[in-house]
Amino acid sequence: MKKVLQGNIALCEGAIEGGLDAYYAYPITPQNEISAYFAEVLPQKNKVFLQAESEIAAINMVFGTAVTGKRAMTSSSSPGISLMQEGISYLCGCELPCVIVNVMRGGPGLGNISGSQQDYFQATRGGGHGDYHTIVLAPFSVKEIYEFAKESFLLAEKYRIPVLILYDGYLGQTMEIFDTDSNEEKLNVKIDQNIDKSWVLDGAKNRPSRKIRSLLMAEGELEQHNLKLKEKYTQIKKNEIRVKFYEIEDAKIGLVAYGIAARAALEAVYKLKNKNIKVGLIRPQTLWPFPYNEIKNLSNYIKKFLVVEMSSLGQMVEDVKLAVEGNAEVFFYGRGGGALVSSNEIIKKVLEIY
Amino acid sequence: MERTQFVKPKSLKNTHHNYCPGCGHGIIHRIIAEIIDELNIREKTIAVAPVGCAVFAYDYWDFDVTEAPHGRPPAVATGIKRVLPDRIVFTYQGDGDLAAIGTAEIIHAANRSENITVIFVNNTVYGMTQGQMAPTTLIGQKTLTTPYGRDANRDGYPLKVCELLSVLDGTKFSARGMVTNPKEIIKTKSLIKKAFFKQIENKGFSIVEVLSMCPSGLHMNPIETKEWVEKELTKFFPLGVFKDV
Known part of the structure; x- marks a missing residue:
């Protein structure tokens, strides 16, 4: 079926298709469409919607529903996700499946309410305490938000692990047409x-x-548990890495970007192709597990990588450096504080290093 | 004629407790287990254990029990009860868990009238971390972090949880008992049973505060602790039913 939906609403519809039983959340911009939609729709389907008194309560309500084996989800934006970190650590320690959505905004602190990609470290390194990982999915289109949300519960239950869906405020507000039947x-x-x-x-x-x-x-009991989790993470790394490549076969420069930044990067790739400048794009759909080997293999012939992020510091760029193991040069172009990266700025940077 | 003098409730596991001599937790665990047996709800009970000495409650009770982060049992219980409304869900929380770090969660669970039961164990001290001031520590009471006695000017006043929650429309049953002697144990058991009945009848949020003994945290022997609870603690925390609607 063809649909025209905003990213945040596609998330809701995907989650419902995926079997969502209960949604708990506390208001925060820029993702308020999600709770408004669920507040209206979930009671009609005899599913649970509850506005929690805080993000801390919301993640613990998710915990409560997860212990019963039902499918629970929460969503928030960056500062709210920070508040959930304790709960996420417990969910990982207790091996409870659930889905957590971070519609990222600018930070640190209260930051602003524009879209950003400044929570990559928090998402992929585990912002909470202890040795753990969550699976991190990074959709770059409304269709991907829909599909990832739909399959996220299955992924969470397969490994008894929280799945984090990470996208930015702009993608959440983007409206696109897509076909739910397309594979x-x-x-x-x-x-x-x-x-x-x-x-x-x-x-x-x-x-x-x-x-x-x-x-x-x-x-020795906890160490055994840590090793069990490690084995689980090894299986996830083996089975669940998802990455897309564009125009990569004869590329001289490999752009690396995820989420909405990858859309600007992809536009840059095709604009440059018209000028016969050979640039490809690597787009991780899973940020954890990260496609280290895939990027390392490309570094056999691509000797320059340009990482594009909506972050001033650059966060994913560290993973790309780890991936190439010194076998290629890694450059960074990014903008933080809610600023968007543009294809023209990416092209300028590419031409500097080409 | 043979007569059975003592039977372990089915809802208690046949295991040793790690609690200190004179601690009230063992008594409270037992009366809850007895009630669950008597109400025949063991197979549909899910409990939420706190962070604190009673964190190991899941090793002592023989029904389903989950851990929760410190202070968050009311939120976790909400997440369970909302998707399994026909189960019996209760939290077991200490004074630090419920009345300090978890104040937001308990107030809002009560205010939403979550159909859960809360057993609130008040022994005025953080037992597991060696006896710091609790939100319910009395004025003048010495603890690890109030070595000169709790000073209202610096530390504020002890928190009367049952009275506080009673003013909320969502609270349907609020009562305080103690477990210092058999008579009071029997009375407290009937309060807790009543609280579980409220939940079974879908009346909404119920809480029973239990004044309890922590000899290790209070640095008294078990007999002195029991007498202190009866004489001193009940002056500030009166026993009784505060709300029953």
């Missing part, structure tokens, strides 16, 4: 066997009682 831009999460639900708390009826905890005080 493009799907994650295509593969499920080999029935998803294990033997850990769920729903009352100890005809079975032994269960507990969910992250506190492991016995000698």
Whole structure:
């Protein structure tokens, strides 16, 4: 079916298609369309919508619903996601599947309400305490927001892990036409066997009682748990990396960008192609796990990479440097504070280093 | 004729407790387990354990129990009850968990009249972290962080949680008991049972505060602690039912 939707609404429709049972959130700009939509639609479907008293409460309500095995989601924007970090650490420690959406805005602090990509470190490094990862999905179109939201619960349940959907305020407000039936831009999460639900708390009826905890005080117990999580993360790295390449075969420079910055980068690639300047684009759809090997392999013939981000510091650029292992030069072009990157600025930078 | 004198509730696991001698948690765990057996709700109960000494409650109760971050059990319980409204959901929280770090969550869970039951254990001190001032520490009471006694000018006043929550329309049952002697234990048990009944009848938010003993945190022996709770603590925290609607 063809749809014309705003990014934030596509997220809602995708999540409902994906089997969302309960949504909890606290208001924050620029993603208020999400709670407004769910407040109207979820009660009609006998699903749970609840406005929480804070982002801290919201993530813990997600935790509560996740322990029952139901599909819970919250959304927020950067400062609110900071408040959820403790809860995310607990969700990872307790191995609870859920979906968390960060519609990024400018920071640090209260920052502003424009779109940005300044939460890459927080998303991919784990802003909370302890050794953990969450899967981080980075859609770059309204269609991808829809598809990623739809498959995110399956991905979360496959590995018993929180899935973070990360996009910026501009993409959230972008309206696009897309076809829900087209197979493009799907994650295509593969499920080999029935998803294990033997850990769920729903009352100890005809079975032994269960507990969910992250506190492991016995000698060596926590280290064993950490190693178990590490093995899980290894499996995710093996199975779930998603990355798209554009015009990369004979590229002399590889642009690397995700989310909305990748749209400007892609425009730059095609504008330069017309001028016979060979530039390709690498677009990670998963930020964690990150496509290190894919980029490393490209560094066999691409000796210059330009990372484009909506961040003044540059955050993903560090992962690209890790990926190429000194085998290529890595340049950075970015704008923070809610400013957009443009294809013309990217072209200027490319011509400087070409 | 043989007569059974003592039966462990089905809802209690057959295991040792790690609680200190004279601690009230074991008694409160037991009366909750007895109530759950008596109401025949063990198979549909999901409890939320706090951060604090009772964090290990899931090792003692024989029904489903989850951990929660410090102060957040009311939010976690909300997330459980909203998707499983036919289950019995309760939180078990200490004074630091509920009345300090978790004040926002408890007030809003009560105000939404979440159909959950809250067991609030008030022993006026942070037991697990070696006895710091709690939000319920009495004026003049010495703790690890009030070595000269709690000073209202610096530390504020002890928080009367049951009275505070009683003014909210969402609170349907609010009561305070203590577990210092068999008579009071029986009375407290009937309060907690009533709170669970409120939930079973879908009446909304219920809370029972239990004045309890923490000899290790209070630096008294078990007998002195019990007497102190009865004589001193009840002066500031009167027992009784504050709201029952």
